[in-house]
Each structure stands twice: as structure tokens, then as C-alpha cells.
Amino acid sequence: MKGKLKIAFYTFGCKLNFSEASSISSSFFDCDNYEIVNIYDQADIYVLNSCSVTANAEKKCIELIRRVRRQNSNAFIVVMGCFAQLKPDSIKSQYNVNIVLDNQNKYDLFDIIEKYRTGKEPEINLFDKKEVDFISSYSGSDRTRVFFKIQDGCDYNCSYCIVPKARGRSRSDNIEKTIEKLNVLAENPVKELVLTGVNIGDFGKRHNESFFELLKEISKIDNIQRLRISSIEPDLLEDDIIKLVAESSKIMPHFHIPLQSGSDKVLKEMKRKYDTRLFANKVYKIKELMPLACIAVDVIAGFPTETEDDFKKTVRFLENLPVSYLHVFKFSKRENTIAADMENVCKPYDKKIRSNTLKELSQNKLMAFYELNKCKEYDVLFENKASNGFISGYTPNYLKVKTPYKENLVNQLKKVYLREISDDIKYECDIL
Template sequence: MIDTTVFQDKKAVYYTLGCKLNFAETSSIGKILKEAGVRTARRGERADICIVNTCSVTDVADKKCRQAIHKLVRQHPGAFVVVTGCYAQLKPEQIADIEGVDLVLGAEQKGDLVSYLGNLEKKAHGESVTTAVKDIRSFSPSCSRGDRTRYFLKVQDGCDYFCSYCTIPFARGRSRNGKIEDLVAQARQVVAEGGKEIVLTGVNIGDFGKSTGETFFDLVKALDEVDGMERYRISSIEPNLLTDEIIDFVSRSKRFMPHFHIPLQSGCDEVLKLMRRRYDTALFASKIHTVKKLMPDAFIGVDVIVGTRGETPEYFDRAYEFIEGLDVTQLHVFSYSERPGTQALKIDYVVSPEEKHERSQRLLALSEQKLHAFYARHIGREAEVLMEKARAGMPMHGFTRNYIRVEMEHNDALDNHLLKVRLGDFNEDGTALKGMML
């Protein structure tokens, strides 16, 4: 039994780096600490507990994590500092050596953070508690919204794919998931709390079912039956796991939005082989074709990595040409980062930082063209927008069913409301369309 009296009237701050899954998990940690008597520190207050949930997808992410830790230690002298997340699982001793860090928790321990806090007594040297990646088995449920209107439901964790450039399987362990009945119960709780939109998150959500003998399609069908839920969005799903039956179901569903995020990583088959991806460009193109055939106005976001080892100029040009011809909406472009222990380090051809930057800029410009054209096609149309909370004095924004960002005059009463609007022209910085209430 944990003695929670030590947490009464304590204040905590939370800092999250990385993916939507990390943000969902941090929010769940905050909820657990709140139940134990800890409140979130207000702006300017000195916290008693600092929680840092880290990312390690690139060396830049590692650096940002270290900077965040140092900053929180300076801002909250004497606070009990806990670091968890992917970087903590991969480099626990390195983080424990940072001055001011008290506790480093790995992937297996993250969901039970409170039981490791003890009496919050600071020590001369940080302690690390992690589990070997092969022994990471637990699935920590998470469904939370933090400061956002949308809820993020964690349905799966870990990955069995071991792509040559990636450390995620070493940071989060093997693929595992929650039970459909439990996830449906969490969705019903969101409805009870007044939530209208849930984003399904995970590391490799299409691989759902490894630990329960179910499938991701089974989950989608079950969630679609939850009365009162207005919207679901599927976060990043591998193209080889985005089945035609899922696409067809979404096209007919009133609750699952015409919005897909599909990682491509490279538009060149030779590079995909070097990356050890489980599809080729022909399969990827066929998925895009199927989505657009059934949902012509669907928003499709695509992840692309530039400058991986082995990506010659010829291979990049081939990839660019392929991507340019895809009917997708937006590119999320990442520069390849060397990660210790990955198989990609065995590939001889290395792309210079300058070349990575040039390739990244070309793809970002292509992404802007595609997004602008997609938005422009919808000017003058009617749409349903779920409005989100905004800072005082700032325009409110929300998203249509197919993820077009819409801005309107600030009105707190509109937060978390579905509005019928007419889509106007672009806003001043070209990042959204103006909405006029019908």
C-alpha cells in the first residue's frame, strides 16, 4: 500500500517531448498524481516534483531532453526530478548522472510511477530503475486530453518491426495492446466527460492484437458502436497494415474521420529495402489510390525521412518524383539521424548535413504546395468544425472532418462545440481557412 500522505499539497510540473503517445502518457501520470494529492504548479510557482517524459527518435531529441532537464532543475531548485520515456529506457545511467535528477524510470516502470517516488527525498546521485527490453511486457492504459479538446486513447505500445534506422523497439519493447472491451469502456468514459473526439494512438497501431488475439479492424468496429462519440481519428498506421477493409469501413463510418497518417519514409524501393520497411512504393501508391477512390476529400499526411544512409542523389530524385505524383495532402519531413546500435550504421554511403538540409527544404516546399492546393479546393464549402480552446485574445481554431484547420473570432463559449461553418479564404499566414458560422 502506497502512503500518499507525503504527496498532499505538493506541486508538480510536467514536460513532454516527442509523440502524441508521450503526451497521452504524461497526462495519465498527471491524473494519477492528482488523485494522490498533487496539484499542477501554476505559472511562476516553484514545484516540488518535476516529471520529464522523454523522446529519443533522433540525436536532436536526446539533446532537447537534456536541455529540458537542466532547465527544470534550475527553475525548481530542490524539486524531486523524475525522468522517464524512450531516452530514459535507452540511456538510464547517462540521465541519472545529470545533476539534480533523482529517479530514472524505464518503459516497464512508467505506468507505476507513484510507487517509485518514496518520500520524495533527494539523494546525492540519481537512481535508475529499468527493465531489459526483452522483458518489457506491461501495457499501461492511457486516455487523456491534457489541455487539448481532443482526447488521445492509447491502444497499443511497442514495435516488432526493427527498421534499420530506428531505436523505438529498444526503447518501448515488443508490440502489445489493451483489450478491446477495456478500450471501449475508456471511450464511453470520454463521452461521459463531454468529449467529442478521440485520436487512437500507439507505436504501431495497425499491429494491434498481438497480446489479446484481436485485430485493429475489430477495435475500429467496436469503437464505432460507442453511442455519443462524435469523432475518431486514426494516428499513424503502417501502409501494409492499413487494410482495404479498414479503408472501406472508414469511408462508410459517421464516426471515423476521412483522415489518414501513413508513413512512407522513402519513395524509392532501394532505400525502403535498406530501411527494412515491409512494403514497396507500388503497395503504398495502391493504398493512396484506394483511399482517394472511396474518399476523394480525405486528408492524407505522409512521413518522409531524408538523408538516410544509402540514399544517393539518384535515389532521392526518384523518391521526390514518386512523392510529387502522389495525391496526398501534407508531408512530415524528418532528417535522418544516426542512432547507436542500429543496423543502418553498417550502410556505407553517408549523406552530408548540407545535402540533408537541401533535400528537406525541397520536400517541405512540395508539402506546402500540396497542402495549399488541398485547402484551396475547399474554399466556399460548408463544413463541420470542432472548435478548440485558445489563449485569450487569440483566434479560435478547430478542424473539419477531413482535418482542415479553420480559424474564427475568439469565443470561449464555442470551445468543444461542433459548428456548421462556411469555409472562407486563407488566414493571414496561410496556415488555416477562415470560418463563417452558418
């Protein structure tokens, strides 16, 4: 096959997946043999970077495979990512996909597609490659915010989670190598860097280093203006990290901590490494040092062994805790996990009701958090797009603000005054 090929990419799932997809696809952007098109356009090649964290994530990927096949029955379709890692045979045989790439082979995507383009049969031996040490990546095209992968895999064994099977053991570069890469990245100034990984608090374990030490070093890079920590396990969120964030003008007072249940019995059955007491202590420590910090909390509704009483404990625990909002997930049964074989005392209807209750609680918490910030002044990093005549941005503590669009605000940090909360839960603000 000769000539320029149209190629479309689509990524499901977490920011880690996005940063990897961005790095993997960058060679195609730099190569004249390819034209990048939208996933919903007619293309010669479709690359789907999948997710497997819930059954719904897999379902969405299957729907997209079918859709792109309908768009072009002759297209060359590649599926990679966690779903591909876990169920390569069924994806290939059931959904008319040309190539499935596991989490090691996906980094060879460009060479594989080049072979296809030049008429050679790409040769892929799934699961032949040993787990690679660590391959870093970062999201590239958006200069407002860069997602930088510092860690991969997970050594925890939470009973509901399939991720360790898809991503392998916990691994990372050492601090020296990570900083080297960040210095190269920061040759073009970065307004905001978000550190991502599967279990980022585990960074450096194989090198006898720590996430805390890494944060201190990244804070010294002048060309990175703001730094955000993505989700971090409560048992790995050391007090030293909280103090460092409180003392730093660069690390944003914004935490994302997975709780999953407010019942200690359920936490044990989930094989989480903390109890509600530890979790509450972390939240109170943050609030003691940074009263206006944003704390987002993950919680699962309807774990198989969660009784009505367990659920009430979760609601009470969260009602009393000064957290800002919740990410609510309905329990999703994943094959080959411990929880998949547990006796299920939570019926689908209860799961739905519990999820809705938690979502309502989240909304109330969010409004209370926004109210707490009324009439405050903050530095806001504005994004790069307009929507309905407005431009949005985020405060350090992750409040979303908006103001009428002006080109000179794009990708800029500006001091603002938070005036009032709009119906779409954003702060209308005045630029100072």
C-alpha cells in the same frame, strides 16, 4: 519532508507519450499533497517524460534537465520515457538527475514520489520488472480531444528506428477490454477520440483480433462523436479499413501514413515492409472513395544510403501522388540500429538541402489541398482557446479553420462555410 510539494511535468515527443504522461500524472492532480506548477516555475519536483526518436529529442531533454536544475538546485528531478529507458546510466551520472525510470517503472511514479515526500528512500530496480502486458492510458484534461492509447511496442525492425528497443514488443488489450475502458471514458461524452500507439495497425495481433474489428466496435459507442486514426503503417492499412472510414460518419477522413522514401532500393535498406507501388495503391484507394480526404505522409531526408538519384525518385513519387502534406524528418543516427553502421553517402549539407526541398513540396501540396476545399461546408470542432482574437478548429479532413472568438463556440461542433485561406494557412470561415 512534510507539507504540500510543488510538482511540474513536461512531456516530449509523440501523442502516445502525452497520453501516458497524462494518465501517470493524474494521481497528483487528485492528491492534496501536491500543487501542480508550470515547468518553468520554481518547483520541488520536476518530472520529465522524455523521447528518443531523434538525437535532437534527447538534446532538448538534456537542456530542460539543466534548466530546471538551475531553477532549483535542490529540486528532485525524475526523468522517464524512451530516453530514460535507453540511456539511464548516462542521464543519472552526467546530468544530476535524482531518479531515472524505465518504461515499466514509470507507472509507479506516484508511489515513488510519495516515498520521497514522506522522507523514505524510493527503491528502484531498473529493468527488473518484466515487460508488462499492456497498460492503456489517455490524455485527460482537454475535453475537446482525447488521445487514447490502444497499443504499445513494435515488432517491426526498421533499420533506422530505436523505438522497438525503447518500447518493447507489440502488445495491446483485446477488443473486449479496450471497449470496456472506452465505455468508462465515454461516460463523459467525448467530442473527438484519437487512437494512438506505436504501431496501431498491429492492434490485437496477440489476441487474433484486428484493428479493423476494433474500429467497427468503437464506432458503435454513442458518446464518442468523432474518431481519428493516428499514424498507421501502409502495409497494415487494409482496404477494409479504408472502406470502413469511407462509409462511417464517425471516423474522420484523415490518414497519416509513413512513406519514408520514394525509392524502392532505400525502402528495402530501411527494412520497410512495402514498396512504392503498395503505398501508391493505398493512396489511390483512399482518394477513389474519399476524394477530399486528408493524407499526411512522413518522409525521411538523407537516409545514409540515399543517393541523389534515390532522392529525385522520392520527390517525383510524391509530386505525382495526391497527398495533402508531408512531415519531413532529417535522418538522425541512432546508436544500436542497423542504419547507424551503414556507409553514409549523404553528406550533412545534402541532407539539409533535401529536407528543404521536401518542405517546399509539402507547402505546395498543402496549399493545393486547401484550395481544393474552397467554398465547401464542413462540421468543425472548435478548440478551447482564443489566439489573437480568433478561435480555431478542425474539419473532418483536418483543415484548420478560424473565426473571431465567441465563447459559445468553445468545444462545440458547428457547421461552417470555408471562405478564404489566410496567410497563416487557416481557412477563414462563416458559421452557418
